[in-house]
Amino acid sequence: NAAQELAGLNIVITAGPTREALDPVRYISNHSSGKMGFAIAHAARRAGATVTLICGPVNLPTPAHCTRVDVTSAEEMLAAAEQHMPNCDIFISTAAVADYRAATVADNKIKKSSDELTLTFIKNPDILATIAARPDAPFTVGFAAESQHVEAYAKDKMKRKRLDMIAANDITREGLGFNSDNNALHVFWDGGDEALPEGSKQALATSLLQRVAAQYNNKKSK
Numbered sequence: 001n002a003a004q005e006l007a008g009l010n011i012v013i014t015a016g017p018t019r020e021a022l023d024p025v026r027y028i029s030n031h032s033s034g035k036m037g038f039a040i041a042h043a044a045r046r047a048g049a050t051v052t053l054i055c056g057p058v059n060l061p062t063p064a065h066c067t068r069v070d071v072t073s074a075e076e077m078l079a080a081a082e083q084h085m086p087n088c089d090i091f092i093s094t095a096a097v098a099d100y101r102a103a104t105v106a107d108n109k110i111k112k113s114s115d116e117l118t119l120t121f122i123k124n125p126d127i128l129a130t131i132a133a134r135p136d137a138p139f140t141v142g143f144a145a146e147s148q149h150v151e152a153y154a155k156d157k158m159k160r161k162r163l164d165m166i167a168a169n170d171i172t173r174e175g176l177g178f179n180s181d182n183n184a185l186h187v188f189w190d191g192g193d194e195a196l197p198e199g200s201k202q203a204l205a206t207s208l209l210q211r212v213a214a215q216y217n218n219k220k221s222k
């Protein structure tokens with residue numbers, strides 16, 4: 001069981017949204033609450049792992065005995081993740097990272113002057129792909145929030161980002177995914193997959209970690 005298999009491992013988890021500033025009072029972000037990542041942190045800790053939880057702006061209490069690192073933007077989240085990479089065994093990326101940030105952050109509040117406002121955005125770094133490409137890369141687990149072709153898109157992301165596993169959630173399903181208490185996941189790895197049916201994020205976190213532990217040990221024994 002997972003309780004023994006994760007004992008002594010260092011697990012780094014990202015959770016929640018990132019927030020990208022537009023000016024001193026405004027930002028763009030998304031509806032991630034952090035609940036999925038926090039549930040995984042809690043379950044990993046209970047399974048004996050040493051857990052570092054890197055999170056964007058969320059309103060959740062820190063799971064007991066987990067080290068929490070609060071960040072705001074994608075660039076800060078990447079820096080925090082890289083800082084915790086040495087000695088990391090498993091990296092689980094549940095954060096909903098903003099894909100773009102404003103090309104320039106206005107020094108002063110943007111004024112309401114014209115009828116239209118055009119902002120230019122530039123691509124944020126891909127935290128998960130950056131970690132997976134390191135020479136000392138840990139076992140990497142990504143998430144995929146998809147609204148169509150869930151399996152094909154998730155598998156494509158796993159390949160492109162060179163991940164060991166990916167957990168896809170279909171975000172079109174009512175009451176699941178972003179900012180809800182429940183979810184359903186379809187987990188893929190090289191040579192296999194398994195659907196984890198709808199349940200609480202806590203229950204799914206435990207089931208997911210059992211699959212992660214199995215594939216981690218499988219890779220180690222090769």
Ligand code: PMT
Pocket residue numbers: 015016017031032033034035036037074093094095096097098099124125126127128129141142143144145146157169177178179180
């Ligand atoms: O926080 P909750 O309210 O509980 O909601 C949970 C969730 C729906 C946010 C979560 O289950 C989930 O699916 N997280 C990933 C959401 C997402 O942004 O997926 P993506 O398909 O855009 O990204 C694919 C993977 O790359 C993810 O592991 C993501 O963390 C990572 N990524 C993406 C972009 C980027 N710049 N850096 C990354 O690390």
